[in-house]
Amino acid sequence: MLSAVPVAALDPADPDAGAVAHYGDPAREQRVLDTAAGLVDRSHTGIIAIPGADRLGWLHSLTTQHLTDLAPMTGSELLVLSPHGHVEHHAVLTDDGTTTWLDTADAAGLLQFLERMRFLMRVEPADVTEDWALLSIAGPQTDEALISLGVGPMLPPDLLPVPEAKFASSSVPPRATAIYAVAALPRGGWVRRMPYGADLLVPRATVPELTEDLGLPLVGIWAFEAMRVAAVRPRAGFETDHKTLPAEVGWTAPAVHLEKGCYRGQETIARVHHLGRPPRKLVLIHLDGIATDELPARHTPVLVEGNERPVGFVGTAVRHYELGMIALAVVKQNLTAASVLRVGPSTAAVDTELTPGA
Known part of the structure; x- marks a missing residue:
């Protein structure tokens, strides 16, 4: 039986205090993620659900991503910026055709912002973290794991190239800059194909059965974070501060549409990109x-x-x-x-x- 070591037992103030640090051998767990595939419980991540007919157009107007024509069963990434273009929130999204689901580091803060911006829009944002859990499959054998669930292999992430500074008008297609394939899971919830593997957004009550169905080695958040650092992938609240610009940490490609207008912080994004050096x-x-x-x-x-x-x-x-x-x-x-x-x-x-x- 694996011995789970909670992050909270080592540092109760850690942002990952709700996760398992490791299962006895962090180096072995990293090797699993590097050479095969493992399952990481990231259910301490905040989840916001946004049902409503206006949800995609509303998020399109508030964030950096182009979302008006996002197809059902598709994922992407977005940022909420300050008026001066600094990153306030980062979220990865899944849209199932009726609801947009956002997983984010600061669900309370992002929900507060969204509630303030509702006006007369047909949207009902809510924090559903207590009922929904985020798990991640990571590693080169992710597709094999998804096949075992009956949902794989899935299309790889589709990212638009970032245009050069002072690019010609209409150079960026009117679509999300990052498109992640999404499929429904047999026990409920969805799987979203990601650059590092796949994210599973599932009802909390189904986590034990899903874990058994997958049969993957359990991996702690320490190993997942080690792989993230080696891949030079930023994380909100860690590689960001109060003055972070998206271009500084590499978020332009997956989360910023450079020809989409009328969102908070757009002028700064355009100016920094065309100058070419954040x-x-x-x-x-x-x-x-x-x-x-x-x-x-x-x-x-x-x-x-x-x-x-x-x-x-x-x-x-x-x-x-x-x-x-x-x-x-x-x-x-x-x-x-x-x-x-x-x-x-x-x-x-x-x-x-x-x-x-x-």
Whole structure:
């Protein structure tokens, strides 16, 4: 019997306190995700359901994504921005033809925003986290796992390329920039094909039976996060702060339609894209692990050796089973890969092979 170690037992204040950290061997669990497929319980993630005939047009007007013609049984991603273009919320969505489901890090905050923006629209947003759970299948054998459920293989994610700066009008098709295939599950709920595998949005009461049906190794959130960091994928609240722009962390491709008008923060998005260089960038860094084997806390400052003025901050730091101590960091755009960095007592360096554009 696997021994589950809850995150809450290690750090009750951790944002993942509702998840399992690991099942006894985090390195083995990472290897499973890297070479096969595992099941990750992410049911601590917030879920918002939005039924109503106006839901897609309403979300289209409020967010960065093009959603007016989103087909039923399709998923995508979206951002809610501040008036100055800074990221306030990120969500991955599933639309089943009658309801749009959003999984997000801050369900309460996003729901509060949506409630304020309802006006006379035919929408009924509600937090349904108590009744619905998010699970993830991750790893190269995801399709085999989906076949065992009777819903695979599924079409891979369809992402539009990001146009060059000062692109010609009508260069971006009028559709969601990221389209994720969705299928109904036999026991209820849906599966959404993702770049890392697949997400399962299911009634909480069906989780034990679904887990048994899949027969996959159970994997803790630590291993899932380690794979995310190695893949340089941002996470809201970790690789973001109060002034994060979508282009800084790589969210333009999956979540921002650059020719869709009339949403909050649009002017900043357009200006940053056409200038071609956001103020900061997301990078993967290696920590030397000599001065300390403790991982740096989220939002620890990143310094250049010999200079006490921060050039960025650490988002997520993990122990990777092959790469050692690594972290995602948001740093100034002009920081070069040759810079010797310091994070707390540790020396650090940017990984130029795994970081896009470093």
